[in-house]
Amino acid sequence: MKSYKNLKEKAYEIIKNKIIMIEFKPGEYLEEKVLSELLEISRTPIREALNVLENEGWIESFPRKGIFVTRIDEEKIDEIYEVRKNFDPLILKMAAKNLSPLKLNLFKHKFENYEEMLEDEFLKYDADFHSYVHSAVKNKYVLKMMKNVYEHNRRIRRLGVQKVPHQRIVDSNKEHLEMIDLILNGEIDKAADLLRKHIENSHKYYLNVLLDKDL
Template sequence: MWAAAEGGRRSLAEKAYQVISDRLVTLQIRPGAPISDEQVASELGLGRTPVREALKRLESERLVIAYPRRGTFATEVHITDLGYISEVRQQLEPLAAAAAARRLTGRDRAELELLLAELGSAGTKDLRELIRLDVRVHRAIYAATNNPYLEDTLIRYGNLATRIWCLFLDRLPGLADHVLEHGQLLRAVIDGDADRSAGFAAGHVAGFESAIRKVI
C-alpha cells in the first residue's frame, strides 16, 4: 500500500515537473517571474506537495530559484552563460550521439524513426511547435544512450540552451532549417554510425552558438 502511494506521489510530481519545465524552457514563464505553488497546483488539479517537489527539482536544474520569505522565481537568462553552456555541450552532445548509435535498442530506434518522419512536416509548424520538436529530438537521443547520468546532465544543459534560443526567437531566421538539421543526426544514429553521429551533433551545437552570437 505504501509503495503504491509513494509511486503515485512521484508520478504527480513528475507531471508537475513536465508542465512547469516546458513553460520555463519555452519562456511561457518569463525570466524573473514569480511562481506560486498554490496557483500551479490549482491549475493542474494537483496538491501543493508534488508541485513543491517539482520546483525543488527545477531549482537543482537552475531553472527556478527560491528565496526565503520571498518565494520562487524563474531564473534570469544570462547571455554571458552561452559560452559556458556551449563548452559543456560541445563535449557531451557528440559523446551522447555516438553512444546512442552504439547502444540503440529496438524501442529507441522506433522512437527515432517516428521523429525522423515528423521532421518532414517541420515547415508547417509554428515557432513553439518547432522548439518542442527540437527538444524532443535531443531528449530521444539522450535516452537512447541508455546512460541515465549522461541523459540527466544533457537534459539540464539542453534546457538552459533552449531558454537562450527562445529569448531571441523573433530575431533568429531559419528556425525550421535548424530543426531539420536533426534529420542527418537521427539517420546516422539509427544507422548505428557513431562517428557520423558525433560529427553531426558537434556541428549542430556549434551552429546553435554561432546563430545566437550573430543576433546579440
C-alpha cells in the same frame, strides 16, 4: 506519504513545464499561495517542489523579496551549450549502433520538407531527433546526467524560437540531413563532428536573437 509524494512530483512537473514553455517568464515572481490555488495543491508540496526546482536552477529565492524564475543570460546560454557541444558528440557515438535506419529515414523525410514547417514544428522535430539519439544510448546514468541540461536548453530555444530567422531553420535542417546521411553510411566520427558544429551554430544563433550579440 505516497499521496504527498505524488502531489510534490505533480507540482514539480507542472511548474517546471510552465517555466520551460515560458508560461512563467524569466524573472517572473512566483508566490506559493498563487501557485497553490492555480495547481489546486496545498502549500507544503508546493514548497518542497520549489526547493527541488531551485536546486536544479529553474528558480531563485531572495530574502525579503521572494521567489523568481531564473533569467536567461549570456552565462547560462554559454554553460548549457558548452556542455552540449562536448557531450552530445560522444553520446551520438555511444548511441550509433542502436539507431534504427527506418526511424532515421523518417526524420530525414521530415527535415526534407522544412519549407512547410512553422517555427513550433521546427522546434518539435529538432527536439525529437536529438531526444531519439539520446534515448538510444541505453545508459541510464548518461540520460540522468544530461536530462537537466536538455530541459534548460529547451527553455532557451522556446524563448528564442519566434525570433529565429528562417535562414537558421533552413541551415539547421540541412545540418540534420547531412548528419543523418553520415550516420546511415556508418561515418559516425564525421557525424559527431558535424553535430558539434551544429550545436556551435545553434549557440551563436540563440546568443544573437536573445541577447542581440553579433557573433
